[in-house]
Amino acid sequence: xxxxxxxxAGGGGEEPPxxxxxxxxxxxxxxxxFNIALERAPRPPGGPGEPNGPGGSGGPGExxxxxxxxxxxQLAGExxxxxxxxxxxxxxxxxxxxxxxxxxxxMMANQGVPGFESPIRRVAIAxxxxxxxxxDGWVEAMLQAIEQLHxxxxxxxxxxxxxxxxxxxxxxDSTKQETAQVALDKHHFKFPFxxxxxxxxxxxxxxxGYTVGSREMMNYFLKGLKTAPDVMERVVKKIPTDYQDxxxxxxxVVKAQQxxxxxxxxxxxxxxxxxx
Numbered sequence: 001x002x003x004x005x006x007x008x009a010g011g012g013g014e015e016p017p018x019x020x021x022x023x024x025x026x027x028x029x030x031x032x033x034f035n036i037a038l039e040r041a042p043r044p045p046g047g048p049g050e051p052n053g054p055g056g057s058g059g060p061g062e063x064x065x066x067x068x069x070x071x072x073x074q075l076a077g078e079x080x081x082x083x084x085x086x087x088x089x090x091x092x093x094x095x096x097x098x099x100x101x102x103x104x105x106x107m108m109a110n111q112g113v114p115g116f117e118s119p120i121r122r123v124a125i126a127x128x129x130x131x132x133x134x135x136d137g138w139v140e141a142m143l144q145a146i147e148q149l150h151x152x153x154x155x156x157x158x159x160x161x162x163x164x165x166x167x168x169x170x171x172x173d174s175t176k177q178e179t180a181q182v183a184l185d186k187h188h189f190k191f192p193f194x195x196x197x198x199x200x201x202x203x204x205x206x207x208x209g210y211t212v213g214s215r216e217m218m219n220y221f222l223k224g225l226k227t228a229p230d231v232m233e234r235v236v237k238k239i240p241t242d243y244q245d246x247x248x249x250x251x252x253v254v255k256a257q258q259x260x261x262x263x264x265x266x267x268x269x270x271x272x273x274x275x276x
Contacts, residue, residue: 083109091134093173100164103129119160120149126163138170180207184220188227194254197224198247213243221246231257 086102089095103126110116116125123146130139142163149159173179184204189197201221202212210217218240225232234253240246 081110081113086129088132089130089135089171090132091171093171094176096168096171096173099129100168118155119157120146120151120155122160123163126167130167135171142166176207177209180204180209184208187220187224189225189231191228191231192254192258194251198250218243218246221250225250 083106084102086099086106087095089099107116107122107125115121123142127139127142146159146163149155184201187197187201187204201224205212205217205220210220221243222232222236225235231250231253235246235249238249238253240249
């Protein structure tokens with residue numbers, strides 16, 4: 001500690017160095033020390049690297065300040081926001097899921113960006129994407145609520161998740177499940193677009209509230225294949241064990257049918273012969 005005190009005080013003077021405990025409380029002493037170390041002020045005789053000073057010929061055990069310890073540390077550059085901002089939500093209930101998905105992606109893309117780690121600020125950011133006559137009153141009520149939160153004690157993850165819960169409760173389409181059920185009853189396979197059939201089917205099943213992989217879901221899948229009786233018959237004959245197996249077998253059967261049709265078309269194509 002005496003070596004550090006002498007080094008920072010620029011020892012070698014007639015007066016003893018100040019007590020280290022008092023030096024650490026003196027802002028002017030700290031500024032003088034760094035000005036000397038960074039050569040912004042003249043170095044007193046006996047300072048580091050000079051005769052009778054630390055790192056000089058003053059005796060063993062006294063070391064100069066390492067040069068790399070005096071290099072100013074650059075402040076990190078500003079981290080810019082990433083990703084596309086969500087499309088503004090104007091109260092259209094059929095767009096709730098799309099808005100929440102875009103909001104989740106936006107927040108995830110900006111993890112680590114200053115400000116985005118604060119749950120309270122996340123709520124404020126989300127509110128900037130909710131605008132329009134149908135939602136302005138709700139936004140104002142939420143804004144007043146977060147203004148009453150404690151900036152530290154209430155700045156917890158639950159604040160943001162609770163906001164999302166209130167948003168979904170307020171704007172989720174209450175008729176979504178019934179609408180999806182009607183669409184599911186009308187959903188049919190159109191040969192040969194099996195992948196599109198599966199994608200649309202799974203979306204409707206989730207919206208209608210069915211358990212993915214359930215027997216009821218498999219029955220609806222087969223029902224949609226009735227527009228292609230030969231495909232449905234071959235799939236059923238393979239005795240699928242679960243929903244994933246059912247999908248795989250349906251894809252395989254459709255591909256086989258496509259290949260067969262392509263082979264037939266190639267053999268039926270008339271050969272062009274030039275006139276003799």
